[in-house]
Amino acid sequence: MKEELRILVQAQYPLIYLVTSEEERAEQAIATIAQTKPQRRVFIWTVTHGIVEYGQPRSTTQHNTVSPEAAVEWVIRQKEPGIYVLKDLHPFVDSPAVTRWLRDAIASFKESQKTIILMSPVQQVPVELEKEVVVLDYPLPTMTELNQVLSQHLDQVRSRRITTEVREKLLKAALGLTRDEADRVYRKAQVTTGRLTETEVDIVLSEKKQLIRRNGILEFIEEDETLDAVGGLEELKRWLKQRSNAFTERAREYGLPQPKGMLILGVPGCGKSLIAKTTSRLWGLPLLRLDMGRVYDGSTVGKSEANLRNALKTAESISPAILFIDEIDKAFAGGAGSADSDGGTSSRIFGSFLTWMQEKQSPVFVMATANRVERLPGEFLRKGRFDEIFFVDLPTTEERQEIFRIHLSKRRPDITHFDLGQLAKVCDGFSGAEIEQALIAAMYDAFAKGRDFNQLDIIAAVKATLPLSKTMSEQVTALRDWARQRARPAASSFAEYMQMES
Numbered sequence: 420m421k422e423e424l425r426i427l428v429q430a431q432y433p434l435i436y437l438v439t440s441e442e443e444r445a446e447q448a449i450a451t452i453a454q455t456k457p458q459r460r461v462f463i464w465t466v467t468h469g470i471v472e473y474g475q476p477r478s479t480t481q482h483n484t485v486s487p488e489a490a491v492e493w494v495i496r497q498k499e500p501g502i503y504v505l506k507d508l509h510p511f512v513d514s515p516a517v518t519r520w521l522r523d524a525i526a527s528f529k530e531s532q533k534t535i536i537l538m539s540p541v542q543q544v545p546v547e548l549e550k551e552v553v554v555l556d557y558p559l560p561t562m563t564e565l566n567q568v569l570s571q572h573l574d575q576v577r578s579r580r581i582t583t584e585v586r587e588k589l590l591k592a593a594l595g596l597t598r599d600e601a602d603r604v605y606r607k608a609q610v611t612t613g614r615l616t617e618t619e620v621d622i623v624l625s626e627k628k629q630l631i632r633r634n635g636i637l638e639f640i641e642e643d644e645t646l647d648a649v650g651g652l653e654e655l656k657r658w659l660k661q662r663s664n665a666f667t668e669r670a671r672e673y674g675l676p677q678p679k680g681m682l683i684l685g686v687p688g689c690g691k692s693l694i695a696k697t698t699s700r701l702w703g704l705p706l707l708r709l710d711m712g713r714v715y716d717g718s719t720v721g722k723s724e725a726n727l728r729n730a731l732k733t734a735e736s737i738s739p740a741i742l743f744i745d746e747i748d749k750a751f752a753g754g755a756g757s758a759d760s761d762g763g764t765s766s767r768i769f770g771s772f773l774t775w776m777q778e779k780q781s782p783v784f785v786m787a788t789a790n791r792v793e794r795l796p797g798e799f800l801r802k803g804r805f806d807e808i809f810f811v812d813l814p815t816t817e818e819r820q821e822i823f824r825i826h827l828s829k830r831r832p833d834i835t836h837f838d839l840g841q842l843a844k845v846c847d848g849f850s851g852a853e854i855e856q857a858l859i860a861a862m863y864d865a866f867a868k869g870r871d872f873n874q875l876d877i878i879a880a881v882k883a884t885l886p887l888s889k890t891m892s893e894q895v896t897a898l899r900d901w902a903r904q905r906a907r908p909a910a911s912s913f914a915e916y917m918q919m920e921s
């Protein structure tokens with residue numbers, strides 16, 4: 420990345436947008452680049468101090484350069500080769516004068532060894548400059564850089580003699596953080612217990628979770644339920660269990676490729692989200708939910724893409740991890756076709772996502788769910804994109820029995836007086852969610868009457884419910900027909916049924 424920046428500067432790119440919140444690290448990198456031939460001076464602009472030469476005291480500020488317009492004008496007047504870093508210009512780029520001055524500057528830079536670098540934690544490029552600017556994401560610190568930070572803290576607690584293994588764990592726990600953030604979490608761990616050992620890894624990890632929560636697009640999900648909370652879907656469960664150790668070193672040595680991801684299609688309320696969440700427990704990997712709704716940000720060109728890139732970068736830095744994208748059909752609705760409705764943002768996002776899926780080397784397992792297949796772009800479903808596409812159908816009679824057992828057991832310690840077989844029979848066409856809702860309705864009913872609920876209450880609630888498979892029978896039938904051709908059934912009974920058919 421530093422190399423890329425160096426090349427751009429040497430190739431006399433006039434305007435580079437460096438997206439980073441780590442000013443110090445980035446400035447150091449720029450200063451190093453400025454040392455290589457031809458040597459350049461580095462000037463930094465901030466709205467508080469105007470233009471100051473890098474490494475010089477603030478008192479040496481160039482006069483009257485506090486306003487962004489004046490600063491860029493000053494830059495244009497410079498004759499020598501130079502790198503001009505404008506920090507946090509983004510709130511000003513909406514001003515027509517600032518944008519125009521920048522364009523004037525670019526035009527005047529021809530053959531002049533001058534480069535403006537816009538450095539800011541958010542990417543905000545005005546349309547007028549889109550064609551002229553190169554956007555670079557300054558990457559998060561590597562293990563080596565984090566190691567420097569950690570070493571300083573280890574010196575302070577005089578525990579330099581930790582094993583390489585523990586050191587690696589402490590480093591891995593901080594991966595995905597900026598240098599300053601890593602510094603802070605190590606300090607917190609150190610202050611909490613006065614040490615930095617294996618025990619402190621958890622403190623570092625939980626601090627990291629806090630920091631990721633704040634970024635708003637990715638969310639750590641903690642799921643207490645296990646796979647046992649899911650009724651039926653035996654095929655899908657078997658597939659997942661088989662891959663429990665897929666991200667271990669042992670699996671790599673065996674020669675197995677890393678699983679890429681799975682797509683779970685299906686009828687609403689049949690446990691798609693539930694099974695995705697419980698997989699995290701099964702595999703012992705952190706579950707990160709990517710909220711596609713929050714990725715979209717129409718405020719400036721490129722903001723949505725930057726959001727997605729950042730989120731994926733963070734997910735990779737925490738890997739091995741599961742990246743959970745619920746209702747992906749809503750996010751990528753239309754895909755390539757929706758160019759006119761939102762200026763092409765969703766199709767560009769979709770493109771970036773596919774490329775990332777294709778190229779990713781890091782062990783991030785994508786778990787996506789969808790229930791409107793017709794909205795999913797075809798490229799998505801192509802073989803090889805996901806390891807497997809599962810179809811979750813309405814539960815069979817046996818599966819419904821199982822779902823009743825699970826939800827009744829959650830609410831009452833003894834359920835022997837319920838006839839599960841009968842309950843399963845009366846709710847033909849119900850989804851798992853509808854079964855749960857009927858049960859809750861029955862409980863309310865009995866609760867209001869001041870007694871415990873029984874078999875008949877549940878049957879009455881079931882009778883009073885019109886399931887989705889009836890109200891939306893056409894959609895459900897269409898989905899089933901579609902999935903039969905293209906997806907693997909999540910329940911074994913459907914698999915047997917397919918075998919019978921063929």
Ligand SMILES: Nc1ncnc2c1ncn2[C@@H]1O[C@H](COP(=O)(O)OP(=O)(O)OP(=O)(O)O)[C@@H](O)[C@H]1O
Pocket residue numbers: 648649650651652685686687688689690691692693694788789790822825850851852853855
């Ligand atoms: N197979 C199942 N076993 C046990 N509970 C289930 C099952 N299916 C659904 N449920 C219950 O219904 C709730 C909703 O299910 P879930 O959110 O997983 O459905 P979904 O398939 O993701 O639906 P949607 O397509 O509407 O997002 C679950 O939290 C669970 O309590």
Ligand SMILES: [Mg+2]
Pocket residue numbers: 691692693745746788
């Ligand atoms: Mg869901």
